[in-house]
Amino acid sequence: DAGVIQSPRHEVTEMGQEVTLRCKPISGHDYLFWYRQTMMRGLELLIYFNNNVPIDDSGMPEDRFSAKMPNASFSTLKIQPSEPRDSAVYFCASSLWAGGITEAFFGQGTRLTVV
Amino acid sequence: GEDVEQSLFLSVREGDSSVINCTYTDSSSTYLYWYKQEPGAGLQLLTYIFSNMDMKQDQRLTVLLNKKDKHLSLRIADTQTGDSAIYFCALLDNYGQNFVFGPGTRLSVLP
Numbered sequence: 001d002a003g004v005i006q007s008p009r010h011e012v013t014e015m016g017q018e019v020t021l022r023c024k025p026i027s028g029h030d031y032l033f034w035y036r037q038t039m040m041r042g043l044e045l046l047i048y049f050n051n052n053v054p055i056d057d058s059g060m061p062e063d064r065f066s067a068k069m070p071n072a073s074f075s076t077l078k079i080q081p082s083e084p085r086d087s088a089v090y091f092c093a094s095s096l097w098a099g100g101i102t103e104a105f106f107g108q109g110t111r112l113t114v115v
Numbered sequence: 116g117e118d119v120e121q122s123l124f125l126s127v128r129e130g131d132s133s134v135i136n137c138t139y140t141d142s143s144s145t146y147l148y149w150y151k152q153e154p155g156a157g158l159q160l161l162t163y164i165f166s167n168m169d170m171k172q173d174q175r176l177t178v179l180l181n182k183k184d185k186h187l188s189l190r191i192a193d194t195q196t197g198d199s200a201i202y203f204c205a206l207l208d209n210y211g212q213n214f215v216f217g218p219g220t221r222l223s224v225l226p
Contacts, residue, residue, distance in 0.1 A: 004157075031212065042218040043158075043203065056213065091157055097212075102146060104214050106157030 004107035006092050012113045018080040021110045024073055025094030033104065034067055034077050035091040043091075049075065050097075082114045117141060119217035121204055126223045133191040135220045137204030140185065142166070144206035147180060149189045152201040152219070161202070162189070191222075199224045 005024040013019050025032050034046040047057040052069045060067070064083070069075040079086055089111050093104040118140040127133045135149075145166055150158040164171045164178045164187075171178045177190040191198055204217040 033213070043216045045213065048213055050212065093157075102163070103148075103160045104158075106159065108155075108157050 004092055004094050004105050006090075006107035006110050008110060009108060010111045010113075012115065013082055015083055015114055016081045017114075018078065019082045019086075019112060019114075021077040021090050021092075021112070023075045023077070023092030023107060025075070025092070026096075026105055027073065029094035029096045029105070030072075031095040031097060032069060032075050033093040033095070034075070035093065037089045037091060037109070038087075046077070046090075079112075082112075084114045087112055087114050117206065117208055117215045119204055119206065119215055121202075121217040121220045123218060124221050124223070126225060127194050128225050129194060129196060131194055133189075133194045133198065133222055133224075135189045135191075135202050135204075135222065137187040137189075137217055138185055139187070139204075139206060142185070142206050143209055143211075145211070146207065147178075147187050148205040148214075149176075149178065149187075150203040150205055150216070152203065154200075158203060194222075194224050196224045196226065198222060 007022045030051050033048040036044045046059045047067045049069045067077045089109045091106050091109045093106045095104050120138045146163045148163040149161045151161040152158045162173050162176050164180050169180050175192045179188045201219040201221050203219045205214050
């Protein structure tokens with residue numbers, strides 16, 4: 001397996017524009033996590049899914065953020081409208097429940113810059 | 116909820132040992148983890164320890180767990196410049212479904 005694949009790797013957009021980040025988890029994994037990393041706040045969990053169902057979205061900062069997982073092999077994180085303070089690295093990770101979670105596999109991240 | 120704390124920075128000289136510390140407030144986590152993040156990359160699992168163990172050794176890495184004091188440490192022997200990275204302590208939340216990460220310790224290895 002190629003691991004968790006995120007796209008794009010880099011995104012530069014203007015304030016007010018819609019941004020869509022994409023993630024393909026490892027095949028067979030049943031948990032998917034979206035994180036945001038900034039220097040100021042470190043690594044923050046935004047939302048996670050189990051079997052494509054959102055379990056905890058309490059980390060989603062505002063209504064401008066939304067995440068979907070239409071099937072087991074694809075998830076999106078959308079920001080609409082984007083703001084400069086959304087600039088961060090966004091990571092997707094996936095895990096497999098095998099009597100318990102043992103490891104989260106991270107993608108390379110998407111570096112988002114909102115100008 | 117679970118709270119995980121780490122010091123933010125550590126500098127060591129090449130060849131010395133590094134010790135990165137982590138404290139947590141409460142945990143029923145079956146495993147406790149150390150993740151490594153190299154520049155421009157995602158986090159990668161470095162090692163983990165089962166909660167009923169107090170020590171695990173893996174080549175240059177030694178993990179110590181003191182459950183009474185809720186303290187986890189990672190020792191890197193003979194630290195190399197390639198060990199420069201951010202190291203995250205992590206454990207599972209009380210539901211066992213989600214990872215709780217510390218703020219990360221940025222390790223700088225000086226030549």
